[in-house]
Amino acid sequence: MTDSAKPTLLVVDGHSLAYRAFFALPVDNFSTKDGQHTNGIYGFLAMLINLIKAEQPTHLAVAFDTSRQSFRTREYSEYKANRSESPSEFKGQIPLLQDCLAAMSITVLQKEDIEADDILATLATQGAEAGFSVLVCSGDRDTIQLVDDDITLLYPNVQGVSQLKRYDTAAVIERYGVRPEQYPDIAALVGETSDNLPGVPKVGEKTAVKWLGQFGSLDALLENADKVTGVVGANLREHIEDVRRNRTLNRLLRDVELPVGPLDLAVQPMDAQAVRDIFARLEFKTLIPRVAELAGIEQQMAAVTSAAAVPMPVAVEPSPTDLRAWLDAAAGEVGVTITLEGGLPNRIGFATADAAAEASWTPEVSEAISGWLASASPKVFSDAKPQVKALRRAGIRLGGLAFDTSVAGWLLRPSFPDKTLADLVDRYLDEKLPEADPSQLVPETEGATPGQLSWFALRVTAALRAELSPSVATVLSDIELPTLLALADMELAGVSVSHEKLAAFSSDLGERADAFALEAYAAIGREVNLGSPKQLQEVLFDELHLPKTRKTKTGYSTDAAVLADLQETNPHPFLDLLLQHREATKLRQIIESLDSAIQNPASGGDGRVHTTYVQTGSQTGRLSSTDPNLQNIPVRTSESRRIRAAFQVGDGYDTLLTADYSQIEMRIMAHLSEDPGLVEAFISGEDLHRFVGARVFGVQPEEVTSAMRTKVKAMSYGLVYGLSAFGLSKQLRIEQAEAKQLMMEYFARFGAVRDYLRSSVERAKIDGYTETIFGRRRPFPDLASPNRVLRENAERAALNAPIQGSAADIMKIALFRIHDDFASHELRSRVLLQIHDELVVEIAPGEWDAAERIVRDRMGGAAELTVPLDVQIGRGDDWNDAGH
DNA sequence: ATTTAGACGTA
DNA sequence: CGTACGTCTAAATC
Incomplete structure (x- = not known):
């Protein structure tokens, strides 16, 4: 419980947290082009930004150690003497981190002979006295002693720096069984390996807590050491001096002389230019907007409130020619809304920032505005696909699709997409879209007209654009919108x-x-x-x-x-x-x-x-298919393939072509992990599971039995889903021990795969989202959940998301390029179905060669990976024939 | 009439 | 205790 009236002081141990971040994040992924490693800096800053956002401190400082020497090493030369030299990749990151903090106007404190935790202890003590609510963020357990009613410790989890556990007095008692001020007594008895402070042999937390409970205090225990029975009692008497020494050394100094006090640490505006400069130097692209958000909250708030002042326009209803003139006069993007009646346009409305126009769909209107609709003049829609289809049925091919609020809303929040324009208006404008009351025959409240809906769509577009990161904006414009147009045609075409x-x-x-x-x-x-x-x-x-x-x-x-x-x-x-x-x-x-x-x-x-593809239907970037679902037509048994045989080439067409990516997810895994073995497997062109089986079982490829192949195949596919030894053993109906052994052997040969999977989840914990090769993002709030089931589910999903999502990106790119190529080459052949890694194409007479070439080239060339994309093509009169 | 749970089809 | 979907039926709920 924090007192909101109190100012909040946040003090952070820079060195220990940056060091943890360094080990949590793969150094390879965080290096600038001139070779400076930045993983510790990145991880620390990402954590700090999240922390500031969550805690909103009014006062802030970060403390560092000056060197490995301190007054403690002088008192006890063995103190921390077991610590190995910090890795060379880490060196140099601390000064750069301090530069970043300086640019962000965050006070950095360090003092010769003093450790960072002593600075934290001093500031926390002074802050609590001065009436602050104090947050101490440190990776050193000794700081537990600081916790009291005013001071809370934020301690990083074993998993990494991304999740901080909150220790108030109650949490300390629950975790350690003693009050915070007694924790150093426990630590003194148990010892601290990381500080090279041996404690009493055979004494762990449990015994220490028990003793303190019995004797009341450490002093009382040491005085009555002779009363403790058994081997541990003897051990205690033998190591009593060690305990006294430990207790002296683990006491944090609360009275270090510092150049500043808590009141001097008020959060200052950042030097925006300096932040941009140093982040650019460190090549931190994604951090810049996150810092900016932190710094610019007030400005954003102001922008939102002033925008709400623009009144909703009343739509004019001009004549067809005037409507065309109105559209031609409109500068910039125009919002468009088409209402449908029986699949055809019924009413159509347009809007600019401050005006709206609309009309009923008549031959005259169609004639007057079809040129504008087909032109490249930029247009904004909300859920464009059905409207695009209606226009197609009316003989018009839409051009200039610049934005779709539904798709953008989904890209931003794929786990909870706002389904309607009303949802988006609610969320992003914090307004209510006027809606007719459906419960009454004569509604008391008017619904918005198509022109007004367009006006809202335009405003939602501005709000959504402000939230889209550059990479996601590119996914929208370069992948999703072209795909949307291709899907409209596929749905219209249907399959015979x-x-x-x-x-x-x-x-x-x-x-x-x-x-x-x-x-x-x-x-x-x-x-x-x-x-x-x-x-x-x-x-x-x-x-x-x-x-x-x-x-x-x-x-x-x-x-x-x-x-x-x-x-x-x-x-x-x-x-x-x-x-x-x-x-x-x-x-x-x-x-x-x-x-x-x-x-x-x-x-x-x-x-x-005619299926409907739901472009916003998945959390990973895949399509889904409904009414009916054509993405789950059976294929596994010969019996069930009779259903596929009913999908046949349509009248006026020659044959069906199927094209599928072989093992696209494992290829993406090879690309992302850069595992030399896996990459070689794909470049060699050998059967993947045979190749992997040979490595795992240590035999020649031709000696891989089908049982071996089955096992590694299950293992490989399972990897992509976050499979456990338990799951693998169930799947293969083998003992868990054997499954475990199989995983060990697998990772022994393909270690970079495991490294990649681990670090990708760790990265997601820090960023809060995963990203595909093309920049599609999926947020994962549950990665920070204290609920283990939720968290572990999120971890598996986060592991899978970049892989499944990248495959979806690649297929979408191939799909719309094939669609567009068919059009530009004036082929009649057309794509009918997409089943995640497979396309079904209907080939017009005489077009096989041209169409096959396009399909092959576009699918094979949809992405440049370190391994080739393999495409299998089939041909036949029905889907079963054409499949393989 | 609508919602939930279990089962099962696909990638 | 393996990801991502949609749809069917029975049963529960309104």
Whole structure:
């Protein structure tokens, strides 16, 4: 509990935290082009910025040690004598860090013969006396003794500098079992290896706490040392002088003479130019906006309030020719909103910063403004794709798409995308979008008109741009917006699916499912709803008395993996029949939903299935597909591939082409980790799992058995998801020890992979987000969660996000370039489907060679990685034929 | 009528 | 105790 009326003094141990940051971050990723290492500086500053943002101190200082010598080394020459020389890469970072702090107008303190923690102790003591709420941030446990009602310690976690644990008096008692002022007594008894201060042998925290509880104080304990029984008692008596020495040395000085006091440490405005200069020199690109944000909060607030003063314009409704003139006269970007009726434009509205115009969609309006809509004149939309499609249906190809608020909102917060313009107005303008009250037949409140919606979209655009980092802005303009236009065309094109093929298969499956069901009932002597997990639990565990399986929220699991396990340990005919029934009904289900999605030619449809790609549907940058989902059409069993066979080349086209990236995620892993072995695997062109298997098992590639290959394959793929030994053992049905051994062997040969994965998560903890190769970001607040489950889930997701996300970026780039190339080469061939690492293309007569070349070149050349991007192409009359 | 949980399809 | 999705059914809830 902090007293908000009190000023807050934050004092930081610069040396110890920078040193921790140095070990937490990979030195390779943080070097300037002239070879200066900067990982310690970066990590420290990132942490400090976060800290200032979170704690909002009014007063601030950072203390440093001057050298390894201090009054303590003079008192006890062995003090810290075990510390190895700090690595050469670290040297030189401290003076540069101090330069950074100076540019940020943050006071730096150091004093000959005195350690940084003594400076912290002095300032904290003076600050508490002067009425400050004091925060001490240090990586040295001795500072625990400073904690009291006014002084709180922020101590870095073992995981790194990114997470600071808050120690107030209660937290110290909870963690160490003693009051803060008693902690040095514990430390004196236990000793401090890192300071080369041996304590009493066999005495750890538990014993020390017990003793202090018994005797009341360290002095009392030492006086009554003869009363302590056993080996530890003897040890205590033998090392009593060590304990006294330790206690002297770990007492922090609270009365160091300093040139400044707490009141002199008020936070000062930064020297913006100096900050820019030194950060540029250190090549800290991402830190600059974060520091600026810290420094410029007041300005930003002012900007927001003044912007709210502009009144919402009333839209004019000019004649078609006047509307065209209005658009031509508009300077800069124009907000555009098209409302739809039956897939076609209904009303269309436009806005500039202070005016709006709108019209109903008529042939005259269309005629008058189609040229402007197709032109490069910049336009801003909110959720452009359906509107782009409506225009396409009306024969107009939109040009000049400059911004989409929905996509931008998603890029900024992919985990909680603001779904509508109203959400964005709420969040980024802190205003309410006027909405018609849907509960009343005659709404009391007017909704915004298309022109006014456009005006809001334009204003939201300005607010979103202010928050987009340069890299994310580039992802929006260079990847997402071109992709949006390609997706619109893909959705319009749809894919031809044969009702006849589906229908035949479906009735097949129906009969089989019924037969399995009857047999299953016979096996247990009653009917049961096989689709009800609840009823199945009764059958399996109450009636058949099979052993309880994995727990779920509501009972015990009956999923396929569990049933397969049960079949092995407690074979029963019902289990297998249930699995077969499930498989058949699942397939039939998929077929039914697919069939009903075919636009029936009998009622004016085109006999094709038109999915909707949700561009803002994932947290990683992937697309998702709905109504129907065409990204989860079965492929694994030969049986299920009959469904793919129903996806066929459409009338007027020649053949289907499928193109997929082979092992794109592992290639990205090779690129990001620069693991020499993995890179060699891909450059050699040998089968990846065979190559890896040979290394891991120490045999020749041709000696890799299929069992070995299966294992390393599972391991390789698992890596991308943050797999544990436990998970690997379950997946491969091997002992955990063997899984552990496999991981050890794997990392022994491909160590840079592990280094990369570790450091990438560590970096995410410091930055608060992950980044793909192309700069797409995903925030991970839960990386700092004290809840272990939440945190570890976030760690696995953060490990996966840059890899899955980079693959998504690459595919999007390939996709829109192929789409655009087809158009510019005036091919009729068209991309129909995207299934994450695969494209399905419909090839027009005579265009195979040209189209195949474009697909191959664009997919292979979508990114320059240190390993090649391998593309597999297939050809056939249906998707199954064309696949491989 | 809508929501939740379990199951399962894909990359 | 492996990431990212969407959709189906049954059952629970409104």
